[in-house]
Amino acid sequence: MKNRFTAFLAHLALSGLVAALAIYIVFFVWYPAPLHTAVGVTQIFLMLLAIDITIGPVITLIIYKPNKPSLKFDLTVIALLQLTALCYGMNTVFEGRPAFVVFNVDRFDVSRAHEIDPASAAKAEKNDNEPGKISWLQPKWVAAVGSKDPKRRQEILFSSVVGGADWPQLPELFVPLADIKKQMLERAKSLAELRKLHRKDPDILEELATWKDNEVKWLPLHAPAKDGVVLVDAHSATVIQSLDIKPWP
Template identity: 40%
Template sequence: MTFRKRVQTALRASALHLACSLLIAALAAGLVFGLWYPFPYRDLSGGRELFLLVVVVDVVCGPLLTAVLFTPTKPRAELVRDLGIVALIQLSALGYGLWTVQEARPLFLVFEVDRFKVINAPALEDADLKSLEPSLRPSLWEGPKMVAIRKPRDIQEKNSVLFSALSGGRDYAERPDFYVPYADEAALQAHHRAYKLDRFLQKYPQHSARAEEIALKNGDSQENLVYLPITGRQDWIAILDSKSNIVGFMKGDGF
């Protein structure tokens, strides 16, 4: 077999491998960005960069190794072994990447006094999560859950959290034992502490069209929408309707 013929055959095999890799990467992206890091958490928690790094390396390296190793004149058993090793390495790398992304994913969007705070998995302890009531426990097959913070039961509990936070420890939002459903009184409190959306739009007039789109989509008037800031890796706001439901997000400093 001529060198040119060998290269053409190897490139065809590599192209097929690339197509399969892209399909698997697309399925993985659906899991990551459709479930674990839905909009806007890919920006608030930084999952996009980590996932793209893993996938790009994985998608590129697999087909390149196939192009190098694929030789039609090889014995069939040897060829299957070589390509099988490449596929195993590639799938192992993708699996490890997905596990890493999952371990860093956002678990909760916590309403805390006058803002929402994104809480990622590394900030919480497994024992605390297991102590939550079943409806509040995060699941591998669900996105971030919305919760609120209950009031301290007594001054001793309040001081314990205060001193912990002042010394660099965990604040209320990082303590699942303070989590309660985001509903009823907590939702009313969120609406009470929220700002009129016009306040944000005066600072970021480029978002006016998006604000009108959100209002129309939810059958409401833009004047009735309010917002609360979100603290995360970037500055965003959560837009609330008259029932304190989150109906949209916008990028910008809400304070």
């Protein structure tokens, strides 16, 4: 029984190390805060991870016998099944990661990897449009501008009307945020307005007290699970930080 419990602890410790690496990749690379909350991946991913890292060691605890002839084979099968389940979960999370945070007219929109229009992504690659190239790592902060081609503008309009791809899902339209600095600053709102919106929440007011009104403005962040705000420099329009604060009344 002692050997069985030792094997269980060893398997659990190894699974924990793998889980720690997975957590780092998901929450610090693919879904940097607060995007994991905005997209709604936190609970689902942690639940899948908890199941995956515990079920393998538990099976090891049940089947482990030091002198069992097929022990190595059994442990190998368990490890492979556990790794396969982890890879499947990680791939699902990877496909749903925020590929871009796109400034769109008067707000930022989170665009997940599986929402990006493949044809538009291919066009961005072909035209060597760096802002429109999907990264395997952290999401890119970009802006979307209208197409210069009237026919293409009309196609995009019709697509958006019927629920198809719109500006935030079309990498061919992406440009660096610096290119639309003036528009961003015109659309950005004062911190005083955000404080007024949350005047009954002392925690949010304390968080916002870090920044000065004449130095920072904000824009709404629209996301699938939970909206937030993006703080930008009041003079350069450089993105400072995104916050898990409701931008709407």
